[in-house]
Amino acid sequence: MRWALLLAICCLPPADALADEQQPAGPAELFRSRIAPLLQQSCLKCHSGDKPEGGLSLSTRAQLLKGGDSGPAVSATDVAASLLLQAVRWEGPQMPPTGRLPAREIEAIQQWIATGLEWPADLAELKSAPVRKAPEVNAETKQHWSFQPVRRPAVPAAPAWGHNEIDAFIAAGLQNRGLTPNPPADPRHLVRRAAYNITGLPPQPQQVETFAASPTQQNWSALVEQLLHSPHYGEHWARHWLDLVRYAETNSYERDGAKPFVWRYRDYVISAFNSDLPWDRFLTEQLAGDELPDRTPDSLIATGFYRLGRWDDEPADPELAFYDDMDDIITTTGQTMLGLS
Missing domain, CATH: 1.10.760 (Cytochrome Bc1 Complex; Chain D, domain 2)
Structure with a gap:
């Protein structure tokens, strides 16, 4: 799951863009x-x-x-x-x-x-929107990015300052735009960046002092592993998934009633990140955790995914409300798991 997390980080828009949207x-x-x-x-x-x-x-x-x-x-x-x-x-x-x-x-x-x-x-004067055509599966729509097979691209030439293949891709992107990287951060700033990115919390003073005293690659790797094994790692990164699947502890609408025990789903997601649950298993348990031959109490809790959306406990049109709920589940599944909107 941590590899999937790294991919998610790369795809996140800048923080200022998110702030503007909110x-x-x-x-x-x-x-x-x-x-x-x-x-x-x-x-x-x-x-x-x-x-x-x-x-x-x-x-x-x-x-x-x-x-x-x-x-x-x-x-x-x-x-x-x-x-x-x-x-x-x-x-x-x-x-x-x-x-x-x-x-x-x-x-x-x-x-x-x-x-x-x-x-x-x-x-000043609005015109009626043109009639939308029904979606079609054709040569053009098949080119949508989320339908493409995963490929391993050729790694660009590594820069002198690079330490891994990710640095090589970043350097190539900077070069294409006529940009140069900032100078290396000092050890204390590195520790703070790592702590905030991985756990969402400031580092412990001892962590800062220990790394600042000996900022070797080995000690850097040890620090990152220490942060990844912190329970705060799952608490911090689970929030991003919970946002995507519209997690809430109340139902919205007029009475905004509570969702009993929905916190168990929240804790399941936190535990999944902290235990490095494989990504495919993480998704499968949420979609069909009650149907798995090796189902567990956790996989049953994971199906709480289906009850996270808004729910009207007294709809004016019960049949319409039912299909609205189904549409919400399908939309959320497509957006979060298939790259569709």
Whole structure:
């Protein structure tokens, strides 16, 4: 699993990019990234043009405020009373009629109305999105990166400062961009970097002093092994997997009820990292741990993967909620295990 971890580290975006993605979107950005695409994909096919359904056009802010045959579509003073919000919640008219929007999209609409219906001037009039074609398996789609067999590339020429093959690939990338590496870090900085990267915690003072006194390659390897065998290694790196599989200890929705004993799945993931569980076994136990001929209590706990998502304990449409849950599981499995989205 540690080899898979190294690959995951290489694929992670820069920390500042992650931070940017996690910042709350402002009203204008909310409209651009969430509301406009939603209206184009789910609403404007019927609610735009010269003769919109129900007399309601959602192409412009003015038309939205004007409303249709049933009156104004939104209420700035009483968000919950907005006809648009009631319709997408299926509290009366059920819109879009082809299927209820995901809860996160409904929440975005509510936030948009509550923050003043921001509508950037450069998107003054929205057009319906073109009809999407059904996905096809063809020569072009087969070239998707996650469908390609794993190959061992030729190792570039090693730089003078390199210690291993990874350094050779990094050096080649720097050279292609006309860049040069920074000078080697001093021993104390190296220890701190290793500790924070592997365990997420600062190093012990004794670890710093010991390595600083004798910064040999042998002592460096020993330090890294010591950090990898720390229980904090699994605690730190399990968080990345738990984020991917949407781990939460409550169900969300109105009551946000607790998920009893879901912490056992969290501890299973931590233990898997700390015990260096093979990657294929780690995935298999989560998908079918109860069906394995050599199943164990841990492999049964691993199937908690299927109960990590949001769950509505009182859905307005139980059948639709069931298929929403199935779609969530399939999507999560494809994204985390197959490189699909």
